[in-house]
Amino acid sequence: MTTHREPLPSVLDTIGETPLVRVHVSPDEVPVYAKLESFNPGASVKDRIGRYMLERMLEEGTLDGGGTIVEPTAGNTGIGLALAAGQLGVEAVFVVPERFSVEKQRLMRALGAEVVNTPTADGIAGAIDRAEELAEERGGVVPQQFSNPLNAEAHYETTAPEIDEALDGEVGAVVAGCGTAGTLMGMARYFREREPSTFVSAVEPEGSVYRRTVGEDPPHGEYKTEGIGTSDAATNELFDVDLVSEIATVTDERAQEELKRLAREEGHLVASSSGAASVAALNVARRIRDGELDAPYDSVVTVFPDSSERYLSKGIYGSFEEWQG
Ligand code: PMP
Numbered sequence: 001m002t003t004h005r006e007p008l009p010s011v012l013d014t015i016g017e018t019p020l021v022r023v024h025v026s027p028d029e030v031p032v033y034a035k036l037e038s039f040n041p042g043a044s045v046k047d048r049i050g051r052y053m054l055e056r057m058l059e060e061g062t063l064d065g066g067g068t069i070v071e072p073t074a075g076n077t078g079i080g081l082a083l084a085a086g087q088l089g090v091e092a093v094f095v096v097p098e099r100f101s102v103e104k105q106r107l108m109r110a111l112g113a114e115v116v117n118t119p120t121a122d123g124i125a126g127a128i129d130r131a132e133e134l135a136e137e138r139g140g141v142v143p144q145q146f147s148n149p150l151n152a153e154a155h156y157e158t159t160a161p162e163i164d165e166a167l168d169g170e171v172g173a174v175v176a177g178c179g180t181a182g183t184l185m186g187m188a189r190y191f192r193e194r195e196p197s198t199f200v201s202a203v204e205p206e207g208s209v210y211r212r213t214v215g216e217d218p219p220h221g222e223y224k225t226e227g228i229g230t231s232d233a234a235t236n237e238l239f240d241v242d243l244v245s246e247i248a249t250v251t252d253e254r255a256q257e258e259l260k261r262l263a264r265e266e267g268h269l270v271a272s273s274s275g276a277a278s279v280a281a282l283n284v285a286r287r288i289r290d291g292e293l294d295a296p297y298d299s300v301v302t303v304f305p306d307s308s309e310r311y312l313s314k315g316i317y318g319s320f321e322e323w324q325g
Contacts, residue, residue: 012087015040015047016158020166020301023278024266030172030285032300034278035163038270042079042107044306045159045183050080052154053143054088065089068140072096072127074179074227075104076306077145082111093140095131097124100226103310123231145180147237155186163301164190172288172295173199175248175281175302177228177273178210181239183303188243199288199295202244203280205229206251213241224252224325225272227305248283250276253320259308260317271311272325274304 008014018039026032037045057063068091071081078094085092092113096105099120108115116134118126128146135142145151163171171191176184184202191198204210207221208229220231230236252272259275262268281302287293288300308316315322 010087011041012051012084015051017162020163023282026282026285026300027289030289030298030300032278032281032285032302033163033167034268034274034281035159035301035303036268036270037303037305038307040080042076042083042111043310044076044079045303046076046080046305047083048080048158049077049145049151049154049182050082050084052157053145053148053150054081054084054090056150057141057143058088058090063090063141067091068093068135068138070095070131070135070138070140070142071145072124072131072142073145074124075100075108075310076227078108078113078115079104079111081143082108082113086112091140093134093138095127095134097122097127101311101314103313125232125235128235145182146235149238151180151182152185152189152238155183156190157186159183159303160187160190163187164194167299167301169194170297170299171195171198171301172297173201173281173284173300175201175203175277175284175300177203177277177303177305178230178236178239179228179273181236183305185238185240185243187301192243195296197294197296199284199293200243200245201280201284202239202247203228203276204247204249205255205276206249208249209233210236210239211247211249213239214247218249224323225250225255225276226311226325227271227273228276248280250279252325254279256316256320256323263308263317268304269308270304271306271308271316273306277302277304
C-alpha cells in the first residue's frame with residue numbers, strides 16, 4: 001500500500017488512498033462521508049483509471065510500450081491518462097468537445113498530450129466517433145472509458161476497498177454522479193457483493209437522460225454541471241441498471257449552491273459534480289434517518305471527483321447566470 005511517509009519512486013504511486021471526510025451538515029444518526037479525489041496528482045478521480053487502464057492494457061498486450069492511445073474525454077480522463085501515459089512511455093491524443101474547460105485542455109498539453117477539439121453540438125458521441133477515426137489513421141488504441149470494463153474495475157479494486165477499510169465495512173449507501181458511471185459501478189458491485197442490500201444512488205444533472213434506462217422519459221436539455229450525465233444512455237455502456245436502487249436528478253442551481261456552501265462552510269474547493277453528489281447523498285442520509293429508505297448500515301458514502309480550481313475561468317463561484325458551465 002502507498003504510504004506518504006517515505007519517498008516514492010514515481011508520481012503514479014501517489015494515486016489513490018485519498019482522504020474520506022465527513023460532510024458536516026449530514027445527520028448525526030446517518031453521517032455522509034466524501035472521498036476527496038482532488039488529492040490525486042492530476043487532481044481528479046480519473047487518475048485512478050488513467051493508471052489502472054494503461055497498466056492493465058500494457059500487461060495484457062492490448063497496448064504496446066511506445067504505442068499511442070486516442071481517447072474521447074471531457075477532460076479529467078485526459079489528464080489522468082496523460083499523466084500515466086507520460087510515465088509509462090505511451091503517446092496520448094485526446095478528443096475533447098469544445099465546451100469543456102480550457103484549464104483541463106492546457107493541463108493535458110502540459111503533460112505531453114495532443115488535444116483535438118470536436119464541436120460542442122456533436123456531444124460526447126461526436127468525440128467518440130472522431131477518436132475512433134483518429135485511432136485508425138494513426139494506428140492507435142482507444143481505451144474507451146465509456147465501454148472499457150477496466151474503468152469500473154479500477155474503482156472496484158481501489159476506491160471501494162479504501163472506503164471499506166476506512167469504515168470497517170459499514171457502508172449503508174453509495175451515492176455518486178455518473179458520467180461513464182465507472183466510479184459508481186465499481187463501488188456498487190464491490191459493496192453489493194459484500195452486502196446485497198446496499199443502497200445505490202446514481203446522480204445525474206437535470207437535462208441528462210439516464211432515467212430513460214428505468215422507463216421514465218425526462219426531457220433532454222443542456223446543463224452546466226460538468227463531468228456527469230448523458231444525452232444518450234446507450235453511450236454509457238458500463239451503466240448497469242440492476243446495480244442501481246435509484247437515479248437522482250439534481251438541478252444546476254442546487255449543485256452550484258451546494259458547491260459554494262461546501263467551500264464557505266466546510267472548506268472544500270470542489271466543483272459542480274461534487275455539489276450534485278453532495279445534494280443527493282445528504283438526501284439519501286436524511287431518508288435513511290427518517291425511515292423512508294432501508295439501508296444495511298447508517299452511513300452514506302459519496303465521491304467529490306475534482307476541484308473548483310479547474311473551473312474558475314467559467315465563473316463557477318459567480319452568480320448562477322455568470323457560471324458558464
Ligand atoms: N465528475 C467529474 C468532474 C468528472 O470529470 C467525471 C468523469 N466524467 C465524473 C464526475 C464522473 O465519473 P464517472 O465517469 O466515473 O462516472
